[in-house]
Amino acid sequence: MSAISMQNVSYTYRGAATAAIKDVSCVFEPGLLYALIGPSGSGKSTLLSLLAGLDLPTSGEIHFGEKSLRDMDLDAYRRESISMIFQAFHLFPLMTVIENVCYPMELCGLHPKEAKERARPLLESVGIGVEKFSRFPANLSGGEQQRVAIARSLASGAKTILADEPTGNLDTANTVNVIEILRQLAHEKGCCVIVVTHDTEVSVLADIVYRVKDGALTCIEA
Ligand SMILES: Nc1ncnc2c1ncn2[C@@H]1O[C@H](COP(=O)(O)OP(=O)(O)O)[C@@H](O)[C@H]1O
Numbered sequence: 001m002s003a004i005s006m007q008n009v010s011y012t013y014r015g016a017a018t019a020a021i022k023d024v025s026c027v028f029e030p031g032l033l034y035a036l037i038g039p040s041g042s043g044k045s046t047l048l049s050l051l052a053g054l055d056l057p058t059s060g061e062i063h064f065g066e067k068s069l070r071d072m073d074l075d076a077y078r079r080e081s082i083s084m085i086f087q088a089f090h091l092f093p094l095m096t097v098i099e100n101v102c103y104p105m106e107l108c109g110l111h112p113k114e115a116k117e118r119a120r121p122l123l124e125s126v127g128i129g130v131e132k133f134s135r136f137p138a139n140l141s142g143g144e145q146q147r148v149a150i151a152r153s154l155a156s157g158a159k160t161i162l163a164d165e166p167t168g169n170l171d172t173a174n175t176v177n178v179i180e181i182l183r184q185l186a187h188e189k190g191c192c193v194i195v196v197t198h199d200t201e202v203s204v205l206a207d208i209v210y211r212v213k214d215g216a217l218t219c220i221e222a
């Protein structure tokens with residue numbers, strides 16, 4: 001399993017006067033749950049999108065294992081190596097809950113029956129019971145929709161999980177439940193899990209906490 005490392009990474013949005021990410025160097029190891037905290041506008045989402053290969057740094061390098069993202073097929077990297085979870089993740093409205101989770105697995109060639117077998121425990125692990133599997137997203141609460149989206153993100157099986165405020169709309173019990181799932185993925189499956197969060201519950205459960213401020217990163221807990 002591969003660590004992701006950043007070496008002197010800076011990033012400036014096109015047309016912006018100042019850099020959103022400033023000279024960040026850091027290693028994210030497999031098997032650990034990381035929390036990135038910091039005020040709104042400090043650069044957390046920008047940092048995650050760079051790790052996800054949505055754009056390349058303006059200067060500096062990001063390595064996945066030994067390879068620089070500059071030398072990789074970024075579409076394949078995003079599809080195969082990275083699993084992203086967002087605060088507002090739009091489910092396919094015309095697919096049921098279980099179809100939403102099965103769809104990406106079937107796209108990757110999994111037999112529909114096997115996809116369903118994998119989807120069930122994923123949904124149950126985020127607190128979506130079997131009685132909701134046949135509902136359409138519009139008939140779920142916001143919190144439930146988000147948990148389905150999380151189950152769908154986990155279905156790809158990628159070992160690097162990048163989550164941007166994944167518990168932003170969940171109550172405390174569901175927040176702890178979701179973070180426990182992410183912790184298990186790190187500690188038991190060896191995933192590298194990086195969570196942007198405002199939740200103290202999340203940062204308390206993380207192995208390592210970084211503070212992002214004005215585009216720079218400081219480790220505040222190890
Ligand atoms: N698409 C964009 N174009 C220009 N500037 C952006 C864009 N997205 C974010 N920014 C700016 O980059 C900085 C960091 O934003 P962001 O990474 O979204 O912060 P956070 O996720 O911590 O709230 C902010 O100053 C924001 O205004």
Ligand SMILES: [Mg+2]
Nearest residue numbers: 044045046164
């Ligand atoms: Mg953000």
